Amino acid sequence: MSTMSRPLLGPAEIVVDVAAIRDNARLLAATAGVPLIAVVKADGYGHGMVETARAALEGGAAWLATATIEEAVALRAAGVVDVPLLCWITSPTSDHAAAVDADIDVTAYSVEELDEIAAAIGERAVPARIQLKVDTGLSRGGASRADWAALFARARVGEEQGTWRITGLWSHFACADDPSHPANDRQEAAFRDALDLAAGHGLRPEIRHLANSAAAILRPSARFDAVRCGIAMYGLDPAPGQATDIGLVPAMTVRAPLVMVKDLAPGDAVSYGHHWTAQQATTVGLVPVGYAEGIPRNASRPGAPEAAARVGIAGALRPIRGTVCMDQVVVDLGGDRPPVGTEVVVFGPPSAGGPTAQDWAETCGTINYEIVTRIGGRMSRRYVDGEPR
Incomplete structure (x- = not known):
């Protein structure tokens, strides 16, 4: 029948509880003890980028982050303006000028990318905001160790010329969801090497950040000046099976x-x-x-x-x-x-x-x-x- x-x-x-996002942001910032960079890329991990961003800020997030310039510009266009905003994936055709105009921090991986940014923005009264990403072992985006010195040297020249300000230096863990994995120690040590080398070239970034959601909860030594939290802010466990319950709610x-x-x-x-x-x-x-x-x-x-x-x-x-x-x-x-x-x-x-x-x-x-x-x-x-x- x-x-x-x-x-x-x-x-x-799809029903999204913005109160949960606010509360998760507060929990993560309190747990880490440093400013929270709320990652809202990929349409806020399916939760809605603009609404998620606003809820995270209400919960105390100090920064927002997206993957692309286009996502970051869309946030600014939606009225999310009074907060530092980082993006990290660009291409030779990316609109770096739009990022500068919108006061967005763009990530550079290489000398060539810095040169592209310089060419794109031309003579501007306001320096671009640039963060540098180093590859410490994920073998994905970021400058390889052999290229760090050249990247830092070029970055410093641009600062001296007034083309940009290096606002951040960062990297990304490969195995933070497995706290006993030996790669975590190697990557943190490599990141500290990068920080020392950058300082030797005269760079003084505003924020140094390495920890993703799992490391923000599980690895206090990797918190530095800020933590970048994506999945945990949406209430999902970034390291299942690792006893990471701090009260997050999906x-x-x-x-x-x-x-x-x-x-x-x-x-x-x-x-x-x-x-x-x-x-x-x-x-x-x-x-x-x-x-x-x-x-x-x-x-x-x-x-x-x-x-x-x-x-x-x-x-x-x-x-x-x-x-x-x-x-x-x-x-x-x-x-x-x-x-x-x-x-x-x-x-x-x-x-x-x-x-x-x-x-x-x-x-x-x-x-x-x-x-x-x-x-x-x-x-x-x-x-x-x-x-x-």
């Missing part, structure tokens, strides 16, 4: 209406490929979210359906059955028949009555960063301020 009617809930949505809840309930007989198979077959009579529900909304297709675990991701429905965790589709998933209701329109909690804080983003990450073999950042698609986003969801 099938039942179907107009859902009592609205469409699938800010995101993903919810959708149950839009259909139907009976299955033993032997009925579900969804594309028939990767799951009912072994006994049961009921299933249809939830209108799929991989177009960022639901990982492997959440159903075709080879191990007993380990499939779960959602919260009427206080119970219900497993996904069959292949995740573009627009919908099927969940096993185990014979129950909750009314059409019942709330389905895809993930959220423990108080929401469903699984967490970390639960989904473990099921899908990824990290909680990816779960919250990829979610969206056709979902709306709604903001609450500590209100019931």
Whole structure:
């Protein structure tokens, strides 16, 4: 038997609690004991860049940070103006002049990049704000050790010429979520070497920062003048399994209406490929979210359906059955028949009555960063301020 009617809930949505972000920012700043750089790149890790930035500032963040100039300029255009703002990914076509005009700190990795910035900004009354990033072992962005001296020398020349002010020197950990990993000591030692070398070239940056979310909580020696926190500010554990609970609360809840309930007989198979077959009579529900909304297709675990991701429905965790589709998933209701329109909690804080983003990450073999950042698609986003969801 099938039942179907107009859902009592609205469409699938992402609910973001800005009070949680404010409180998380306060906790992180208090734990670190140094200024907080709130990272709001990638649309605020899926939470909304502008709203997240404002909540973080209300929670005491001293800086904001994005990945790109475009993200940083968008923040300024949205009225987020009275706060230092750092970005760190540029290209030869990046609009460095726009960054200077908007009082944005741009990160340089190389002498060539400094030269590009100098050429782009020309003769200006106000020096550009430049931070230098050194590679201490992540082997991603940043100047390699062999290039540090040349980078610092060129940076100092630009300061003497009035082209820019070197406002920061920073790097990024590779293994901070594993506090016992030997790379952490090596990277911190390398960063201290870079600081000494920069000082020898006459550079006196305003802030020196190395710690990401995990190091901000787990590695006091790496806090220096500021800590950069992204995922932890959104209430998610940056180092699962490392006993890092400082009271962070996840800010995101993903919810959708149950839009259909139907009976299955033993032997009925579900969804594309028939990767799951009912072994006994049961009921299933249809939830209108799929991989177009960022639901990982492997959440159903075709080879191990007993380990499939779960959602919260009427206080119970219900497993996904069959292949995740573009627009919908099927969940096993185990014979129950909750009314059409019942709330389905895809993930959220423990108080929401469903699984967490970390639960989904473990099921899908990824990290909680990816779960919250990829979610969206056709979902709306709604903001609450500590209100019931």
